[in-house]
Amino acid sequence: MTVSSEVPGVEDEAPADESVESAPEDAPARSRWRRWADLPAMLAYLLLSGYVTAEFWSDPNHREPVFLNGNDAMLTQWFLAHSAHAVAHFENPFFSTALGAPEGVDIAGQASVLLLGLVLAPLTLVAGIGVTTCVVMTGCVLGTAAAWYWLLSRRLGLHRGAAFVAGLMCGAASSVAEDAVMGHPHVAAQFLLPLIIWRVVLVARAERPVRDGLVLGLLVTAQALIGEEVLLITAMAVVTFLVAYAVRQWRQARAAVPALLRGGAVAVLTAGLLLAVPLWYQFAGPQHFTANPQSPLPFGRSVVDYVGLPVHTLWWTTAGSWGMVAPVLGLPIVLTLLVFGWPLRRNVVFTSAMVVVLVMGVLSLSVDVHLRQRVFPGIGPWRLFAYLPVFQWVIPLRLALIVIPAAAIGLAMIIDRALKRWAEGARWPSAIAIVMAVVAVAFTVPERSTYDTVVFPSTPRFVTSGAWQRYVPDGRTLVTVPPPSLQSFDGMRWANDSHGDIPIPGGYFLAVSPDGKSTTFGPVPRWTTQMLNTVDATGQVWQFKDGERERFLADLRYWKAGVLVLVPTRPHVAALRETVEELLGPPQQVDDVVVWDIHTLV
Structure with a gap:
């Protein structure tokens, strides 16, 4: 399956690891190869998740992250435990008086990863909350990396090696690996995003818009019950991509509008029906709240987050004003996209992905733009959204979480093109592009101390x-x-x-103030x-x-x-x-x- 056969506007080239013409007698061998070809990538992602979560697995019941003394992680564990309690006792999963008694807590309005807690409830009841927490952390890293690999290799038809590097970048990203161990699985659990994005593509192809719209609605529901903020950010990125795509491929985009409207209506209706009860609890139920405990606007990205160098990696330590603890992209990735992305400038998928990188990256700078010690107040375009309903809850720096997979798609397409050029005999330029891309991604993997833990006392x-x-x-x-x-x-x-x-x-947890305001x-x-x-x-x-x-x-x-x-x-x-x-x-x-x-x- 090639990129062009699924997404209009991309050059019609066969993947580098599949032969365009294969003899019929080779079919069983090719089938066996395809069955096992993804195994090395999955094992590598499993090792990555083990690298991130090793300290937690060493003692699941007594480890918590250093970040905020484990406060957020403790709250996430309570949400997971409550879901198990709700399943075992057939109680309401959206509200509880078991925390914050006697008033209780509006669970639907919190970052409660409710779907993960309900699905893993049997594990929690049998193995305990510590093991469930480790499974969630491991699943966030492994699942996110594997899902992007699946999208790029199986659906966009890119070379498996290119898809592997992109999946590694997505799984090791700070918004996945670090947020997973810090107690933010509602941010780190991004494994449904590639499925949602691909289903939007299928809706636009107009083959089965009603069925695809129904599946899209189910996926949206599932993501909403894991992390609404990530769902909103993904929707913003998808709209940005579609607009950029339509500018380059207006006729194809216009032809896809009826299918998108039909499929989109089915998706909205499906998600609306399934989420009606939790949304009522969130916005109108007992103990619901209507304001942030603090303004999210100060929490924006710095320009250096995108063009700086990682301070601590597996390979080096950087000092100076351009060093960042956890850069979103970093200078090596930016240079690779700029230099080796030029030959792909006519590829509408590549250019649309780069527009997503630019737009979402600029929005993540928040209202006041920071360049190290200098602040440029009020010039950030996020001010257009910051005070709108729903958007007012978004932490601007988290808009960058979609920048990482968008840039990873660009790197994967660069590597894929280089591998094809290598096969055609262009050795040196291809080798340089591949090495640059791989090295740039390798430098994003933080050193082990990023995932340090502390030991807390045993439960009596x-x-x-x-x-x-x-x-x-x-x-x-x-x-x-x-x-x-x-x-x-x-x-x-x-x-x-x-x-x-x-x-x-x-x-x-997030509680209502005594005055209710x-x-x-x-x-x-x-x-x-x-x-x-x-x-x-x-x-x-x-x-x-x-x-x-x-x-x-x-x-x-x-x-x-x-x-x-x-x-x-x-x-x-x-x-x-x-x-x-x-x-x-x-x-x-x-x-x-x-x-x-x-x-x-x-």
Whole structure:
């Protein structure tokens, strides 16, 4: 299958690794070759995913990323655990009061990777949340690389070697590999994007627009339940590509409009019906929110992100003003596209992909454009979209995630052309182009320290044995000392290790502010949370004043607490214990923790 047979406007050339004319007796041999030809690429992508996730697999239940002290990763684990809980107990997957009790959390409005959690629920229930998290991280890298390889080799008909390099670039990209281990699978899970893009192509070909529109709607639904932001960014890139394509191939584009309208209508109707319930929860359900906890506009890319050199790679260390920790593309890739892409300037697929690189790259600079220490305020074209509904939620730097596969398509086409030229006898120019492209991609693979982890304490046997259930009847919560908040994630870890069964107050997620006009990272801490966090930070026993015991009990009643459990690994556990003892008396020793059974008290 060639590029030209599937996408109009591309030169009609056979792939370099397939013979145009093959003898009939060679058919079985060719069939066997095609069956196994992709195996080396898949093994290489598996090694890449292992390189990225090795530390997590070494101890799945006690490893978390260094980034933000594992906060985002902990929240993602809670979402995965909640999905398993919802499956096991036939509960609502879009809303829960098991986190942030008693108000609860609007799961449909969070980056909850709901589809992944539901699909992997059996694994979570059997193997635990740590193993599921490692599978998700591995799948993001492996699946994304393999999906782009499939699109380029099997559908666009490019040489497998060219498709392999492009897939490697997509899988090793910071928006995939780094976001996967940082706890952002809603960004890193990009394996459906090539399928969505290809289905749009099939809709435009007008062979079966209704069927292809239906499949497109199913794929859009699936991606929306993994990561809506990535879906929106992909839609922007597809529109950009189609416009660029139409400028070069107006007659073909105009002929495809009726099929795109029919197939698009079917896709929108299908996705709309399937997503009606989660979208209602997201925009109108309980605890839904309508504002960002902070403006996303400061989080834009710098110009140097695209033309700088990677600071730390497997091969070198760069210093100076042009060094970037994780460049989107980097100078080697930009130079390769500029120099060796010139012969492909008449190829409409190549030029349209480069337009996507340029447009989405410029938009990712946000409103205020940064060039190292210099800032050019207000000149970024993202200002045209920044305040529109839906777009106001987009973090501008994430627009660059589609720049990487678009540039990878360009590199793959450069390598594919070079391999064909090599076969025709043009050795040196082809060799230089291939080496430049491969080396440019190799320099994007970060060094191992990028994926470093930290070890967190084991979950108490009180939790893992299920002993907690005797103290938390239906309608009650387990309150850790200190309570779950941005300063203490122990309660969320314990809930994760119980497959989401333990209901807790507080926590870390996007919550509605008390006035309902803004969003906060977790519920606003109550007096008891602030008091115990102060004790935990200072090591000083709290000196209670008149009326504070009543405030303490009022918070416990608000949380519908059934039991208080002292976190045994806190740095000032003795001060925490003495503080609570002054209010509730001596605790009980249960397994490896001390508890205050208060369900009759409150």
